[in-house]
Amino acid sequence: MTADPAARRGIPDATVARLPEYLRALSSLAGQGIGSVSSEELAAASGVRSAKLRKDLSHLGSYGVRGVGYDVDLLAAEISRELGLTQDRSVAIIGMGNLGRALAAYSGFVTKGFRIVALVDDDPAVVGDTVAGITVRALDDLDRLAAEGLSIGVITTPAHSAQLVCDRLVTAGVHAILNFAPCVLAVPDEVDVRKVDLSTELQILAFHEQRKALASGLGLEEVAP
Amino acid sequence: MTADPAARRGIPDATVARLPEYLRALSSLAGQGIGSVSSEELAAASGVRSAKLRKDLSHLGSYGVRGVGYDVDLLAAEISRELGLTQDRSVAIIGMGNLGRALAAYSGFVTKGFRIVALVDDDPAVVGDTVAGITVRALDDLDRLAAEGLSIGVITTPAHSAQLVCDRLVTAGVHAILNFAPCVLAVPDEVDVRKVDLSTELQILAFHEQRKALASGLGLEEVAP
DNA sequence: AGGTCTTTGTGAACGTGCGCACAAAGTCGC
DNA sequence: GCGACTTTGTGCGCACGTTCACAAAGACCT
Ligand SMILES: NC(=O)c1ccc[n+]([C@@H]2O[C@H](COP(=O)([O-])OP(=O)(O)OC[C@H]3O[C@@H](n4cnc5c(N)ncnc54)[C@H](O)[C@@H]3O)[C@@H](O)[C@H]2O)c1
Ligand SMILES: NC(=O)c1ccc[n+]([C@@H]2O[C@H](COP(=O)([O-])OP(=O)(O)OC[C@H]3O[C@@H](n4cnc5c(N)ncnc54)[C@H](O)[C@@H]3O)[C@@H](O)[C@H]2O)c1
Numbered sequence: 001m002t003a004d005p006a007a008r009r010g011i012p013d014a015t016v017a018r019l020p021e022y023l024r025a026l027s028s029l030a031g032q033g034i035g036s037v038s039s040e041e042l043a044a045a046s047g048v049r050s051a052k053l054r055k056d057l058s059h060l061g062s063y064g065v066r067g068v069g070y071d072v073d074l075l076a077a078e079i080s081r082e083l084g085l086t087q088d089r090s091v092a093i094i095g096m097g098n099l100g101r102a103l104a105a106y107s108g109f110v111t112k113g114f115r116i117v118a119l120v121d122d123d124p125a126v127v128g129d130t131v132a133g134i135t136v137r138a139l140d141d142l143d144r145l146a147a148e149g150l151s152i153g154v155i156t157t158p159a160h161s162a163q164l165v166c167d168r169l170v171t172a173g174v175h176a177i178l179n180f181a182p183c184v185l186a187v188p189d190e191v192d193v194r195k196v197d198l199s200t201e202l203q204i205l206a207f208h209e210q211r212k213a214l215a216s217g218l219g220l221e222e223v224a225p
Numbered sequence: 226m227t228a229d230p231a232a233r234r235g236i237p238d239a240t241v242a243r244l245p246e247y248l249r250a251l252s253s254l255a256g257q258g259i260g261s262v263s264s265e266e267l268a269a270a271s272g273v274r275s276a277k278l279r280k281d282l283s284h285l286g287s288y289g290v291r292g293v294g295y296d297v298d299l300l301a302a303e304i305s306r307e308l309g310l311t312q313d314r315s316v317a318i319i320g321m322g323n324l325g326r327a328l329a330a331y332s333g334f335v336t337k338g339f340r341i342v343a344l345v346d347d348d349p350a351v352v353g354d355t356v357a358g359i360t361v362r363a364l365d366d367l368d369r370l371a372a373e374g375l376s377i378g379v380i381t382t383p384a385h386s387a388q389l390v391c392d393r394l395v396t397a398g399v400h401a402i403l404n405f406a407p408c409v410l411a412v413p414d415e416v417d418v419r420k421v422d423l424s425t426e427l428q429i430l431a432f433h434e435q436r437k438a439l440a441s442g443l444g445l446e447e448v449a450p
Numbered sequence: 451a452g453g454t455c456t457t458t459g460t461g462a463a464c465g466t467g468c469g470c471a472c473a474a475a476g477t478c479g480c
Numbered sequence: 481g482c483g484a485c486t487t488t489g490t491g492c493g494c495a496c497g498t499t500c501a502c503a504a505a506g507a508c509c510t
Pocket of ligand 2: 102103104105106108319320321322323324325345346347348351364381382383384386389390405406407422423424
């Protein structure tokens, strides 16, 4: 049954999370006209160790040539296929505030196989506006959008509305959600939610800053035992 | 020497990454006037299992009361202290484009102990503008800012400028950087870089979408063996 | 064609993180 | 004051991820 012993079924999550970075590095190399790259070079460009890179790539098959390295275009195509980027995916952004507008105006997705097909808001003052060449639609249009094959929903509403919007997306049949609101979303098992949180990142940085400060000049605020 | 056997030295990274979420859940509870919470309840509000939550909290000491739970305010204070949020940290945002402006306008940091002290851009047409009540400064001002105790740098410039900006920040003495540009930054060991990447998140979602699609209707595009 | 040299792919050791399950500890009712 | 009940804190085993180190595989030179 398992026809391909090397790869099939089950690429580790940690590996999947790094594939986009490899893909970006490969695109950059291709743009410089470089056709072949070693694991050492690609790893450096991706910010990982070469052993890790090789093990990651081994999960999707044997596309390298020993003594030479990897063909840039071939490897990029292979990673794209594995990530499911060969077929374009449509994205809707819900919440046309500061962040939602910035995302809508961002051209970085489009080149990567993501197409923003809809912008949504519930504020009547915003609905009908044109942002980045797209007319903002009302929340009720979500069901219609899903029927048209919406693949991913991006939530950029305030936290108190996020669960509501999430529920609408799920009901409409969306199985992949990217959440920018600082809250946890409850979803059925079959739905995939990823969260991006600014404050969390800053707080993690703050922790390491403090740790460094404590390590260098220890015992500054210790007054009494 | 190691006075406190329970906690001191070495909170796992995975735990640190979850502490901000616990803190947010606690803030929410405090806002509802709730003074005490069990690990089960707090875990549910944070989107984790209660055993994981308890183990995480055990790394910073014993602040729970058996048979009762945790004091909301006490625990929040303790986590804040551990994360180094008791002392305010100043943040500079470099790159006043779509994303940089959205971040500057965002009020979510301020309440968490982060203070945006400077906005920076290298475009003469942008320098001098007022964004979110702050005057945009030139890139050369970075050194002066660092001298004033700048703690964290946020990079929201295009990718091709990110390394340059990063180098300026490092030279100026900044040891914590949050990077939104889609590229890897080279920094000395003592500098901490975290990256937030939209496209990566979407690509990971796409991978799981594809996997689900393959699992349900298998062998759709298999034509010949 | 044979030898050398480079680089891949991977087995094995190691470290980290996670979940279960339970004993210890403290509360609350009586 | 005592017993039953609740909830914490943690020891243990397992799964996952990372790193090392090397044998196998192929390119390139002569
Ligand atoms: N702006 C940032 O830099 C930033 C950073 C980190 C996190 N966030 C988070 O991202 C979210 C959006 O931030 P923002 O600054 O853009 O906020 P914002 O207030 O500028 O925009 C929110 C938008 O969502 C719309 N909205 C509200 N409820 C809605 C609903 N039920 N359905 C559809 N649309 C609805 C509002 O009309 C508004 O246009 C917030 O949750 C915020 O915490 C923002
Ligand atoms: N906008 C988004 O939603 C989004 C999403 C994901 C990632 N990003 C990334 O974030 C970055 C910024 O995105 P954006 O949409 O705001 O771009 P943008 O082009 O709107 O803004 C970039 C800003 O950086 C300034 N800048 C350029 N070089 C600089 C330098 N050397 N020093 C200081 N300032 C400099 C420019 O003057 C400009 O104001 C990009 O790297 C982009 O890939 C953006």
